[in-house]
Every structure is written in C-alpha cells, then in structure tokens.
Amino acid sequence: MKLLVDAGNTRVKWRLSGAAGVVGQGAVLFDEVASIPELANYAQQITSIVVSTVISEERRRQLNDVLLERVKAPVRFYWAETERRGLRNAYEDPARMGADRWHAMYGAWRLCSGGFAVIDAGSAITIDYVDASGMHLGGYILPGVQMMFRSLRTDAARIGFDVNEALTPVPGHDTGECVNHGLAWLSSSVSERIMKDVEFYGLSHVLVTGGDARRLLDLGLSAREIPELVLDGLERIDTEEAGR
Numbered sequence: 383m384k385l386l387v388d389a390g391n392t393r394v395k396w397r398l399s400g401a402a403g404v405v406g407q408g409a410v411l412f413d414e415v416a417s418i419p420e421l422a423n424y425a426q427q428i429t430s431i432v433v434s435t436v437i438s439e440e441r442r443r444q445l446n447d448v449l450l451e452r453v454k455a456p457v458r459f460y461w462a463e464t465e466r467r468g469l470r471n472a473y474e475d476p477a478r479m480g481a482d483r484w485h486a487m488y489g490a491w492r493l494c495s496g497g498f499a500v501i502d503a504g505s506a507i508t509i510d511y512v513d514a515s516g517m518h519l520g521g522y523i524l525p526g527v528q529m530m531f532r533s534l535r536t537d538a539a540r541i542g543f544d545v546n547e548a549l550t551p552v553p554g555h556d557t558g559e560c561v562n563h564g565l566a567w568l569s570s571s572v573s574e575r576i577m578k579d580v581e582f583y584g585l586s587h588v589l590v591t592g593g594d595a596r597r598l599l600d601l602g603l604s605a606r607e608i609p610e611l612v613l614d615g616l617e618r619i620d621t622e623e624a625g626r
C-alpha cells in the first residue's frame with residue numbers, strides 16, 4: 383500500500399492506495415497527523431510514503447518524523463518540475479512554485495484534453511491557466527478567506543465582527559455585514575474574473591479544489607470540483623516514476 387500526503391499550510395490531506403484502489407482518505411490539521419487511525423491500522427502494509435508539501439522546512443521535518451514513527455517505509459517528496467509529459471511550467475525556476483500547484487495542474491492535465499484553469503482555494507487561493515498544448519500560461523496567488531478574515535481582525539483596531547461566512551455579496555448595514563458580505567463580494571468577483579479569463583484564453587475546463595472550493599462555487603464559479611486533485615496528480619507522478 384502507498385500513503386499519499388498533501389500537506390498544505392492549513393490541513394494535511396492523505397490517501398491510502400492499495401492494489402484495488404483507495405483504501406481510505408481524509409484531511410486533518412497538521413497536529414492531528416499522528417492520530418490518523420489508518421497509519422496504525424495499516425502500518426505493516428504501507429510500503430511507501432509519497433508527499434507533496436508547501437509547509438516550512440521545520441514542519442516538513444516534523445511531518446517526516448511523525449510518519450516514520452508510525453510507518454517504517456521510505457518517504458519520497460515530490461516538488462514542482464519544469465515539464466512532465468507535455469505539461470510545461472511557466473516558471474523559469476520551477477523549484478520556487480508550490481508543489482501543490484504543480485501536482486494539481488498535472489492531475490488536471492492527465493484528466494482533461496484541452497486548456498484548463500485550476501483553482502485551489504486553500505490557506506491561499508491559487509489560480510493557474512494551462513493552454514491546450516500543455517503550456518502553463520501562468521497564475522495568481524491570493525490570500526485565502528480565513529487569511530482575509532484574520533487580517534481584518536488583527537490589523538484594523540475598530541473592526542469587530544463575527545465570521546458568519548454569509549454568501550450574500552450585497553452591501554452591508556453594520557460592521558459584521560460589511561466584512562462578511564465584503565468577502566463574499568470579493569470571492570464572487572474573483573469567480574467572475576476567472577470566468578472572463580477562461581473565455582479570453584480559450585480554456586475548455588475549469589477545475590476547483592481546496593477546502594474553500596464550495597464557497598467559490600456557491601459564489602458563481604462555474605467549475606468541476608475535484609477535492610483530491612493534488613493527491614491525484616501526486617499519485618500519477620509517483621506511479622510514473624516507479625515505472626521508470
């Protein structure tokens with residue numbers, strides 16, 4: 383069995399894959415990784431651990447140690463690349479790109495024929511466009527919704543509000559509404575702009591993933607949600623590398 387891990391800045395998404403397919407998968411906070419039941423239950427059957435991560439080097443080492451305490455199997459980390467099977471990275475220095483972005487793009491590349499947009503609504507929101515030839519046109523990095531709520535709460539003295547994540551992008555009549563509706567309005571504006579870009583670049587597919595994907599969909603993004611797109615791309619890459 384193979385344990386696949388997508389360790390983002392908020393949650394660690396994991397998948398246990400066996401010969402017959404997915405045995406289990408889930409998402410936990412970083413500090414909860416040690417308590418994933420499948421790690422203990424399948425420790426003897428896991429023969430490799432495969433990781434895509436964007437966390438700090440210190441946390442990467444901690445994650446590596448937590449996994450190895452429970453599972454005696456080789457851990458392999460995969461990072462963003464210049465090119466793979468026709469998908470070409472726009473970054474001059476691909477090592478600077480978050481591994482999750484490359485793995486999500488690769489998952490989409492293997493899934494779709496034609497150009498596509500990939501949106502990963504996580505701690506940060508990433509948007510990447512790839513044309514039908516596999517050329518990465520480039521992308522955007524935006525603060526995620528929790529990051530935006532936190533910044534208002536910590537950086538503005540007189541803004542007190544309860545987060546209710548109302549999905550009503552209409553003008554607010556008090557501080558709480560101005561903040562909650564404001565972020566809904568901003569998210570709906572992002573969704574609308576993505577749809578305009580998709581038309582402008584002639585892309586055929588829009589894929590969305592991440593913990594806040596549903597929010598963007600509810601605020602107007604017309605896209606196909608693939609919750610485990612990063613893990614899908616990571617699994618394909620590891621399978622290809624194993625076959626070399």
Ligand SMILES: Nc1ncnc2c1ncn2[C@@H]1O[C@H](COP(=O)(O)OP(=O)(O)O)[C@@H](O)[C@H]1O
Nearest residue numbers: 390391392393503504505506526528592593594
């Ligand atoms: N159980 C949860 N715990 C934390 N965040 C969650 C949860 N469910 C949904 N979310 C939302 O998902 C976002 C994190 O998405 P995720 O894709 O896990 O991020 P990352 O890949 O950066 O770790 C948070 O900003 C939050 O709004």
Ligand SMILES: CC(C)(COP(=O)(O)O)[C@@H](O)C(=O)NCCC(=O)O
Nearest residue numbers: 390391436478479480504505506523
């Ligand atoms: C932009 C990100 C923080 C998104 O990560 P996440 O929100 O999923 O934790 C991550 O892709 C990253 O650390 N990127 C490095 C910079 C870059 O991609 O150019």
Ligand SMILES: [K+]
Nearest residue numbers: 390482502504
């Ligand atoms: K992510």
